[in-house]
Amino acid sequence: ADKGITTATGVSVWADQSGNGNDAAQSTAGLQPAFNATHAPFTGQPSVQPDGTDNVMTFSGLSSTTGSYTFFFVIDEVVDQTSKLFDAATGPLGLLYNDATDSFTDGNNRGPQTADVNGAAQIITWRINGATGRGDLWINGVFVGDPKFSITTPGLNIGGDMTLFAENDGASNFFGGHVGQIIAYEGAKTIVEIDLVWQYLSEWSGISLPRVRTVAQLDPDFYIDALITQSATPVDLGSLALTMNVEGSPAHDAVEDAWVFEDADSDGFWADLPGGSEVTYPFTLSVLARMPDSRTTVLTSPMMIKTPDADSRVEIEQRRSQGDAQGRVFNTGANDAKFSADNTQDDGKFHHLVWRCASSTERALWVDGVLIDTDADAFTLDGDMVRIGISTMPTGTVGAPTFTESDGVIRHAAYWSRALSAAEIQGNFDSLSDDIPEIFQEETVLGMEAWWRADRTTFTGAKVTTWPDKSSNSNDIAQATADDQPDLTQAVINGHPIIRLNGTTDHLFLSSGPILDLFNTDDQAFASFVVYKHDGVAPAGNERFWAATEAVDNDPWIKIFLAPLNKWGAAIRDHNVVDSAAVTTTNAVNDANPVIRIDNKNGTSGSMILDIRKNGGAALAGASGADFDVGAMDSRLDRFTVGAELSSGGTGSFLGGDIAEILIYDSGLSIADMQTVMDYLSARYNITDTAVS
Missing domain, CATH: 2.60.120.200 (Jelly Rolls)
Known part of the structure; x- marks a missing residue:
């Protein structure tokens, strides 16, 4: 709907963008659907809006002797009634939604498959394999169809005029609502190919789709x-x-x-x-x-x-x-x-x-x-x-x-x-x-605030644009500027991917979210785990693993960093520098191997302690500090950054190296809980650890 629209009274032509000339048209003014320049449920993208009463469009040119197709529809139903998204004049090809039973049937009214489309924007996918007589239906990426939902006679000749938003007679089962896109492919596309279209439509419409399993992307037989x-x-x-x-x-x-x-x-x-x-x-x-x-x-x-x-x-x-x-x-x-x-x-x-x-x-x-x-x-x-x-x-x-x-x-x-x-x-x-309860999950150790893992990224080419929060708290961090986007590199640490920060400009951040709400709480305890491998370039200044800061004057802040001489440090400062605290290890902690860094701030107000550990074990020398009661943050922290920090209106203290995973908890963890997280991380990344003590 953002391309090829010709309007008269309503939409008279909706031009085909495939290059095949299958333009949808309606010459009668009273039957033309409306055009909306923006539709909020499609994140402001435009829409074509048939009224559900008599609006209809038709096109010619869709023809197949194999009877195999894959269709995608981006819709937002408004008129709650039985309706047909499309119908073919020749052959039993169509998709009917029955409002009374909240179900779909095919062109011969076979099915039904239960799927409610009321009340929300939807991406509907229908794949028909004419050779096997099988039809598959997905609603927002969730598979709801089975082989009963099918064309039972293989080798159909499907063609003639195609009717959009009604039965092919143009007189019944009208669809009323918004339509953002319609895509039709000849052939029953694989789940890998379908997932590529889903990624595009999800980005275009803002409709969230579940991540297709890696196994499906590997295109199994x-x-x-x-x-x-x-x-x-x-x-x-x-x-x-x-x-x-x-x-x-x-x-x-x-x-x-x-x-x-x-x-x-x-x-x-x-x-x-x-x-x-x-x-x-x-x-x-x-x-x-x-x-x-x-x-x-x-x-x-x-x-x-x-x-x-x-x-x-x-x-x-x-x-x-x-x-x-x-x-x-x-x-x-x-x-x-x-x-x-x-x-x-x-x-x-x-x-x-x-x-x-x-x-x-x-x-x-x-x-x-x-x-x-x-x-x-x-x-x-x-x-x-x-x-x-x-x-x-x-x-x-x-x-x-x-x-x-x-x-x-x-x-x-x-x-x-x-x-x-x-x-x-x-x-x-x-x-x-993710689906195995016995494998480490968000609920394994209670209180998870954020969880970033490098196998969960959104990227363009090899550049990370968004690093989604794997926890349920939606602390997604992102970078829109191409030159500042880290690289995603596969199979680096024990076969697992990493994000690679260049040490000069790369970083990811968010400006609002639960994690900032957490750190805006005075004297907030927390635990942080970072799996990383440094780039080997000795830091001239402090390099930030992550930092929660205040955008205007960088006051207050919480920083987890790598200091010169390859030492780890952590620092916290309240608003107006009423109080602050910092620790730095006395020993070098980086080497050629991947490591797991633990920062654990625990205790009660008046006796807060922050310990830093490497690959489990006891707190490192010089990195166990009391008096981490720093008072009022005044809810001023408004930027959380991975790989850098906000400073004086810009960014700095860039980290060079690979990060595979970050976990942050909303309280200090017990020895037993730290050990549970360590067991998971050390096994996943094949990092030798010692018992947390």
């Missing part, structure tokens, strides 16, 4: 995810789009957000690979599963690829007898089993397992983002059936397998016909770990 498909039957979101068969009665648990398999019920899913194709090297399997404490059988295979008529298979196993994970390749009875006995798999927790087989002599197993074992023994394999929650199948059986020993809970499973890189495997785990 096969991919099921209980968080995306919240129904008893999974949908393959991978490029193969396999039709899943159900054995027994597996259930989708809304609390677990996972599929639950009962051994006694012989539960499982399975699907044949298309056209008799077989799995060969290279490949990668990924599964997120939990073995229940009540399990009595020896092992479970949450994911397996196998031939139905021979003992040839590749699988990931969780073994209760040894309490470990295992990747296996079987071929006519010979097996290659690699596992780690010290990796506990029977602890009643979710674990992420990846089994990568790059060749017949190159295999590796990852558990929870950590490389556990490798193997170089030569084994051949083949397999043509993907099986989830399945263990054995009688030799010679063709068709539905026999399910045994399939007890457990599965949230995600994926297969790639290539060997993922270590960085891709780590990124996959980073994405999935």
